[in-house]
Structures are given as structure tokens and as C-alpha cells.
Amino acid sequence: MVMFDQFLKKADELLASQQSFAVAVVVRYQAPISGKPGNKAIISANGRIWGWIGGGCAQPVVIEEALKAIADGKPRLIRISPSSSPEEGVVDYTMTCHSGGTLDIYIEPVLPKPHILILGRSPVAVTLAKLGKAIDYAVSVAAPEADRESFPDADLVAADLDLSQLRITPQTRIVVSTQGHQDEEAVEAALRSDASYVSFVASKAKAAKMVEYLKGRGLSAERLAELRAPAGLDIHAGSPEEIAVSILAEIIMRNRSQKGAQKREVALPVAAQRAKDPICGMTVDVSKAQHRSEFNGNTFYFCCAGCKQKFDERPEQYAVAATPQDVVIGGQG
DSSP states (O other): OHHHHHHHHHHHHHHHTTOOEEEEEEEEEESSOSOOTTOEEEEETTSOEEEOSSSTTHHHHHHHHHHHHHHHOOOEEEEEESSOOOOTTEEEEEOOOTTOOEEEEEEEEEOOOOEEEEEOOSHHHHHHHHHHHHTTOEEEEEOTTOOTTTOTTOSEEESSOOGGGSOOOTTEEEEEOOTTSSHHHHHHHHHTSSOSEEEEOSOHHHHHHHHHHHHHTTOOHHHHTTEESSOSOOSOOOSHHHHHHHHHHHHHHHHHOHHHIIIIIOOOOOOOOEEEOTTTOOEEEGGGOSEEEEETTEEEEESSHHHHHHHHHSHHHHHHHOOGGGEEETTOO
16 A cells, blocks of 8 residues: 555656656566566656566566657557567567566556647637637646636636746747737747747738847747747638637647657657667666676677576577677677
8 A cells, every 4th residue: 555655646746747657557467477467657758667567577668668658648558478479459578588477568658738828818819728728738828917817717827927937848838929018028938948839929020020039139040940920720810719729720730740749849868779688588778787798799788697697608599599689789888
């Protein structure tokens, strides 16, 4: 019960801080193996793991698949077993470690709600706030004189443009709809934040003047090129309501785009250099491998001392069978 309470506490902490993570749960096992049904772990977006889902051989695989789940937003069922047993809907990992058992592990990504931050209190801003909440997005509004009466459904309403008090991440979508009320201040604050999407409700001519102004304020050409103006998809919107729809459609499209996510929004760690254990087939993080052997000028990495010992007894046999992915050439780690 204590461990489960700690598991829930960690999940609550990550949710409260709007961090992406994945939950891994052992759903089936075949002895002999250390993991048991109900064992669970949390894997953060930086690859750190809390909890227990089996021994050292299982953890690197679970972390790797958890990071993929966080990146693409899709759950998966993985199987770690000593023999290959392809099955539709199951990601199969063949590992012949000494335990000899089988683990089925379900991995579910937990991602923060998409967050729209609206700067301004124009009719477009009011409609966008309503639409955003209607599809269960988190919505914040910041603008001088903004109030709850105008934005009753927003999660947060701030009566100024001070963004330092708001949590803004690469996943935040900022829409500037000030329409003549502190346009420059709002767009500059938005572009100086960590948000990967910033749009400006304005004509092309006004947007061009804004870009020139912000160049003089020291913003880089690269960052200015990311400003979406006019805001929204080109659906020939005319009314404030239609413009709000076009903006929300663009945000949804961006959220669903894997290409966009991979570009800036999913802040996953840089992929580690990996090698395959030539004995059991496990993927090994080269930088963290505690067991390695040199043979014929190549370095082989192992998940445990047992695999290394087996290799060292007959290295010529296992080195010949190894594929290029099993070895890091020349001992480069």
C-alpha cells in the first residue's frame, strides 16, 4: 500500500506540473521472472523511472517504448520473452536472459491537456476561449481589464500582460488577439516565451509592420519566422466567430501533427547511443553499461554480468554471430 501511495503521489506531482509521462503496468507473466501482474512504474519524459516492472533486462526496453509513447501519444503492449512470438498489436522483444520468463507490459502515455493562452479580450478572443473549453483544452486569458464576466469558462484570467507569472511550455499555444490594444507588447511577450506556436490576429500588412518593429527590438529572424499571421487556417473566415474557428482548427492540426511535435514541442532527451547484448538480445545504453568486453578491436556491451561471462567464455562464437547493431566499433562509447 505504501508503494502504491508513492506511485499515486508521483503521478499527481507530474500532472500538477503539467509534465508528460507514461505509466507501465505488468499485465501478464510467465515464470520464471521477477515482474508480476500489477507491478507498475512511471517513466518521465527525460527517461527516469519510478516503480518496479521487472529486472534490469526489462527496464531499458520499457523506458525506450515509454518515450516513444510520450512522443506519439499512443499506448502500446510490449512482450519480453526468450522466444519470438509475433502477435498483432504486440511489440515483441526477444531476450534470452537467464530468467527465461515472459512479461507482457502495457504502456499508457499521460499527456497534459493542450493549453491555449489568449492575449487580448477582443470578440475573437472571447469566442476562442469558449471553443477551446468546449473541446476540453486548458484556456488562459491575459489582457488589461480582462475579467471573469467576459471569460467565464477560462481556467485562468489575468488582468495584465505579465506572462512571467504563467506556466508557458513549448506545448502552449499563444494567440494574440489584442486588436489595437498593446499589440506590440503582447506579440513581443509571446515570442519571447517558450511557446512553439504564436499567432497574431491581424492583416498581412499589419503583421509585416509588426515583424519590422520586433526586428528592431532584437528578436531573431528565426523566431519571427515562426509567428503565424494572419492567425488561423485560410478558410476565408470573415466574422470574429469564423476567425476563432479557423485559429482553433490550426491549433488542432498542429497538435495532431507528429512532424510538428518532433520539431519543437516534445522535449525528449537526446537518444543515447545503444548496442545490442549479443547474448540475450537486450538493448543496452552504452553510456550506462556496467559490463563490456573487447574482442578483435570491437566493444561489446551486456545487460548483466552473466551475459558478459558467457561471451567471455567463447567470444569468437558470439562475435561472429553479432550484427553491426550489436557492437560499437573501435570501443567508442
